[in-house]
Amino acid sequence: MRIGFTGSGIDRADRHRLDESRIAELASSLSARLLRLAALDPELDETGRLAWGSLAEIEDEADLIFLGLAGETPLFAPLRRIEGGQRAWAIFGILGSMAPEDAALWGAARSLIEWHNRHNFCGRCGHSTEVFRAGWGRRCTNCGLDHFPRVDPVVIMIAEHQGRVLLGRQPQYPAGRYSALAGFVEPGESIEEAVARELHEEAGIRVSNVRYVASQPWPFPGQLMIACVAEADSDALIIDRTELDDAKWVDREGVRAALAGEPGAPFLAPPPFAIAHSLLAWWAGEGA
């Protein structure tokens, strides 16, 4: 199964992160490369691949994130300050044409940069934090608490009932778009419990036999998408209109038509880099 934002193929080389002299050595290597970003979005070269520059392009080594090793090549990203308005979603126009390994590598960098910008201060004591672990952590300058990059687990799921799956549309979706329902996993619940709770909250259905299908990191800003399928007891819906514009049941033929982009399809499918697309392709028997 093809899953977006996975398969960077690099060695994250966690073993070097706490070794400041080793990181400095890697950063001063002639082969070291720095990810080129326009605000948070990737710069692409003339072949459509990620553009990389030299480490000389950065002002302060303290602002480097060590992404890992591509073979022998050390890869870094700049730890940018994010200003308002830099999250302009032009990226969604080019993601479909990016090489999968490039999207994965850039996605990791984007998630880390977002995380740093939301953790300049210590949640426990309110004092400023500073980067450590080669960009994979922040430490409080006052109380010494270590902070590690946050990843939010999200369940994204289709419920099945008599050969049809439940899809919903959120208010901000493009016209015609329907996708799998989704929600954040809360403290004190398993993946399976979160799937059942979300489907009941948003669509009023009860489900059983929740099964895991696949997972994906989602860099907007840093979710772990956990794709599941469940069996609905009934197809009677009670839609939570504060969460969803609409929800409906679609059969395999309709899902296949949507994934193929056919004009008469019952909905506009989510893009191929979203795990909802992979999940629907798996269910429709095209991606399993």
Place this chain on the structure above:
Amino acid sequence: MRIGFTGSGIDRADRHRLDESRIAELASSLSARLLRLAALDPELDETGRLAWGSLAEIEDEADLIFLGLAGETPLFAPLRRIEGGQRAWAIFGILGSMAPEDAALWGAARSLIEWHNRHNFCGRCGHSTEVFRAGWGRRCTNCGLDHFPRVDPVVIMIAEHQGRVLLGRQPQYPAGRYSALAGFVEPGESIEEAVARELHEEAGIRVSNVRYVASQPWPFPGQLMIACVAEADSDALIIDRTELDDAKWVDREGVRAALAGEPGAPFLAPPPFAIAHSLLAWWAGEGA
């Protein structure tokens, strides 16, 4: 499969959380109950069940966490300040005898209380935050940023090779204890990628065919444990001694003996409320 810290059976009633008057109404109901805690640990009644008190026991309604509805009964937990030394691990002595639904309910409360105590200040601007969403969020009093409870996804896995599984022991384990290897999912990787990375980092093995088995919330302080199994290419180990005291391969007979607590077993099994126990029981063919 029996999984610890799941199955509270309550309705979390997310729909009421932002409705302050509804929460106040529930809190003033005669049937409302307040979870009794000794520091962070549960108080148990004479039958060994969670002890509950009246809402009159709390000084300020702003310090309430709304856990949800057990049938018609509104359940709350106190939002405690945690002082140093209150994380005394006596709880591990009683978890084995607690009713599963009680452990699940208490675990959710404990995770939330820990999270509040680490998020008194806004990570973005450093100013103080205050509770909202009936205890399921904090809002910055300065920049207005909303903060939601953090759940850290962790992969916990066994690698298989020719009828044996890989187990490791961490330095802090009790004597003889071995368990599944585990590690935090990082930004920019899927569950399957995290499993492969952690097994390579900690044990030096390469794996394929990573499969999800089950999941569990772990309230120390707030992880989502994601249990998987993978196939190892080889049984040659390179153990990372900064992470593990030891690692070894154990066959089904050995795993069964350990789970049964037999004196001659090759290792001391993790406790039944840990998902590593469920994972090993599933693999040994006893819990599938």
